Amino acid sequence: MVDKNKTKKELMNELEELRLQFKDFERSIEDGTDIPDKTFRLIVESVPNGIVMTDNMGQIIFLNSQAEKMFGYARRALLGKSVEELVPEGFRHGHIKYRSSYVKEPRTRPMGEGRDLFALRSDGSQFPVEIGLNFANSDSGVVVISTIIDITERRNTEKLLNEREQRLREIMDNTTDAIIVFDDKGVVETLNREAQRLFCVNSIEKIDEIWATVTPENKENFSEKLNKVSEGKRITDYETERIGKDGKRISVSISLVYMNEGQGRFIETIRDISETLVMRNKIIELEKAQIIGKMAEGFAHHMGTPLASMLLRVQMLKDDIPDLAEYKNVGEKLNSIERQILYGQKVIQRLLRFVGRPENEKSPEIVSNLLEESMEMIRPLINKKGIVLVGDMEDNLIIFADTNLLNLVFSDTMMNAIDAMPEGGVLSIISCKDDETQFVNVKIKDTGVGISEETIPFVFEPFFTTKPAGKGTGLGLSVAKRIVHDHGGDITIESKEGRGTIVSISLPILNEEKIN
Ligand code: ADP
């Protein structure tokens, strides 16, 4: 420190002395000779750490001014005192033990490795420290040199950081989205509570790598996404499927960002969208139903008019040809055309009724009669394709039904069965009562090509078809499902590829009181 009262000359002298000392010091390093006392003192005073030297009995023989400041003592007050003066009460006993064993086997090392060390100030307050131990041999034995750093500041910063991390953790745990943080290799660093819930069956399980949650077919795609994100792009609302520890697949929407500070890190936010998807599908189904309605109306209009005019002409022809009975062949053919047209009109009416009026007309009907009717309708095809039609139906089971609609269900499922048996086979129509549920179970069973496991989940979807364009509409089963549900029943399908298919339709039986 510059003293303003000193004359310029005195200051110059001091500077000169310092310069000489420094020269001495330099030389001593070059020669390998001992460092002169003054130089030594200069060094000791200029280091930012506290330095305390003790003899082999633990008596303080030297301390630098940093140590004076740190502990709050004047140098004189400590010289000759035991070093335990600077150790908080609770640690003193242990310190004496450590100290004695150190002088027996001194080496350069940090003190109290792995333990938190505290030192004691003159005012009785404690502060955290880090201490390095060194030693020198002197005439009177080992001299221990302790270098002390006050780490209060560092501890405070650590505490602050810990608190901040804690707060961040709380925020993360309280968001409704799952968050996973992972490094460039995919090693998971953090996952929040929701991520734990979404991917792990219980709270003990862990995800080590993000890849464990990626489905095999999405691995390549995800890796491309990571590349893009690490180049600075943001990915939001990436819809995909993830897989939990239990192997269950989850529909999710993912956002990804990359933090480039230090070691690169990906932060992935994952939203479970299974429910959203169900809703979305419902909306799509509704939209599809609307489209079907529009199409049906258009179709009915375009087909209805020519059918009506054809019918008129056939009837005119029949009237025009006198003695029709004499032209037996012609008469039969005209009758057949007339029947076909009437059938076409009936189909159109049915369709219109189905799409236009959900509240249909129901009446008590005998199930086996409805089935017989549908079987009659498909019989011409059966004979042509070499299919054997077997019926095994319980009599007199009555349900509350819209005959036209249920006929549509039965005939469409029978048509599907016929389509599935191009090389012939057996089509069995079975119906019986389930006494327990009071439902009638109808089974339409074929020995056809069957349905693959991957296809089965889709067969009830509107417009889903595996048939060539022009042959299938993909509406049969979806419409059937709607009609059956509307009758308080259910329709399911089971199938073995190459073996055949069973469509089961259950409908509530009407008890007699209701009829009368
Ligand atoms: P479409 O008959 O117009 O294709 P459907 O809704 O009636 O539409 O049937 C959907 C799909 O379900 C069919 O394309 C077919 O792949 C499958 N399917 C339905 N019934 C059977 C069956 N009995 N045997 C094999 N596949 C069937």
Ligand code: MG
């Ligand atoms: Mg069909």
